[in-house]
Amino acid sequence: MKKWLLLTIISALALVLAACGGGESEGEAQSSEEYTAENPFIIKFSHVTAIESVKGQAADKFAQLVDEKTEGKVKVEVYPSSQLYGDNDELDALASGNVHMIAPSVTKMVKIDPRWQYVDMPYLFESDEHVQAFFDSEIAQSLMNSDALAANDIKGLAFWPNGFKHFSNNKHPLVTVDDYKGLKFRAQAGQVLEAQFETLGAGSATIAFGETYAALQQGTVDGAENPYNNFDTMKFYEVQPYLSTTQHGRVDYAIFVNKSFWESIPADLLAPVEEALAEATTYAQELAAEENAKSLENVKASGVVEVYEMTQEERDALKEALQPVYEEFEETITPELIEGINALR
Template sequence: MNKWLLLTVISLLSLLLAACGGAASGEKSSEDYTAENPLIIKFSHVTAIDSVKGQAADHFAQLVDEKTEGKVKVEVYPSSQLYGDNDELDALASGNVHMIAPSATKMVKIDRRWQFTDMPYLFEDEEHVQEFFESEAAHDLLNSDQLSANDIKGLTFWPNGFKHMSNNKRPLVTVEDFKGLKFRAQAGQVLEAQFESLGAGSATIAFGETYAALQQGTVDGAENPYNNFDTMKFYEVQPYLSSTQHGRVDYVIFVNKTFWESIPEDLLAPVEEALAESTTYATELAEEENEKSLENIKTSGVVEFYEMTQEERDALKEALQPVYDEFTEAITPELIESIQSLK
């Protein structure tokens, strides 16, 4: 009797565990989430709500809500509300946030190749940039072993635009005009070398602290796409802007790998579909908003805008050649050559 009772109990436990399936292993299915109890994706970024990135992030959140019927909710935290430049990457790796959209060069902490966007005059125009974003080389960066080792996965690129130099001292036309000025820069040795090649200094300052640094005279200038210059109101503290078009600020969507791969497949599919549509939206928006911001800058009455000629840009490019001499090996000749070959 005891023997059969034991066997019966064991059989019942086995059936119960089998019925629970994923629940026994701690996994969840889409049925565990509802509009009242949604899966939350925390999305942190550092730019203003009305910036290209800010608008694209909000668009993504809206699409996710629609496509999952409220079962997945993207909580967007703009303007460094949750994490700033210096700590959002660590927050992602530790799972404190699930998604970030830093500028590509921020990933130098993990892989020095991501400084490719800082290499002066590497990209010719917007079409060239898009060709790279869709290339095998870009795919390899997004899925590198270095990212995986930090529990991070790259999903896609959101373009922002070409960078242009601004300052509060004088118009920037020739290489000589840069000498003695100090510029705000993102972290990275490439940018330090860039300004050094122009006879200028640099200071690594978080994006959210740049306005105050310019206002207080900690730095004299900065480099930004037109839209960042406009939406962050840098024109209030920098009356001189030149269309140097020397480098890029482009964003990359990164997610916490463990979290992302734990999303039930039938929910992940519409989320990824929403991201693909948001990427198209971000690409079109970046071009529109930069054009709009340039017009705002030109008609502001407070900015002295200088449209550089190709010859003047070529002179800057020649002065910046030492950056290639110093960093080609770190970024790898293969990556640089693959980008150049797409022109």
């Protein structure tokens, strides 16, 4: 909290100094004459997943569209697979302006606003259509445009879907609630996820996404939770012989930019950049379902993973077992957000 308070103070001072700069700064933000294909305006876009992932493909699509629509005057430099920043430090890098654009799993935003843990609430969403209805809703936009983000010089621009999470492990098939007891799972940071595993009688460890394969391989943790596409493209199937189609939660992404940087893009270049992002977002939405289905088939065809197809009754039993998570975190996520999402079913 002290760290984020410091960033907030720094951001506020930066805004004051920018205001004191007067018209020169404003004029620079509105002029694009100095930028050419040989001397482009650079946007650094960092993410943590593989190039072949849904996020990786959508990021590259965005870069391609920006190049086309600005005739090379704006260049998006995409850094995949934690090449520039890992998922434990990319948010700090964005707030400080060391990177301009990120696409984190939305639960990472808990550092700024605990409501973003909505995505970790078990069985809150029932289908991809339900998720998209939320992305398009006013309640989702209120999260994107929150005072908490603005105070940290961050602006939310778009949601990119990834998919429903499913549990995997290296010990045995996960069918009943008792099967989770005693296992240790890799988890993203957040109290909701810690409570989820505790409720199941399992342990958890917060491990950066780029370090997850090694942690699974070395036995630091026994299992993980991922959409099919992450499980496939990160090759987790090589170290996780059991996968159950639990569909218990979501991993979705959102595009965040450094607000001061974004507002410095010349107006006549910003318009095609935002148009490119809108098209890349549509591309990501269409790609997610397709790639997850393809990845599930790849995993089944690998011959090294036992995929257990959960019945609805078995999912309902898991959902019932996880209800204490709602009792503990409804006030944190807020009843308004949870009820708003439920109303979109």
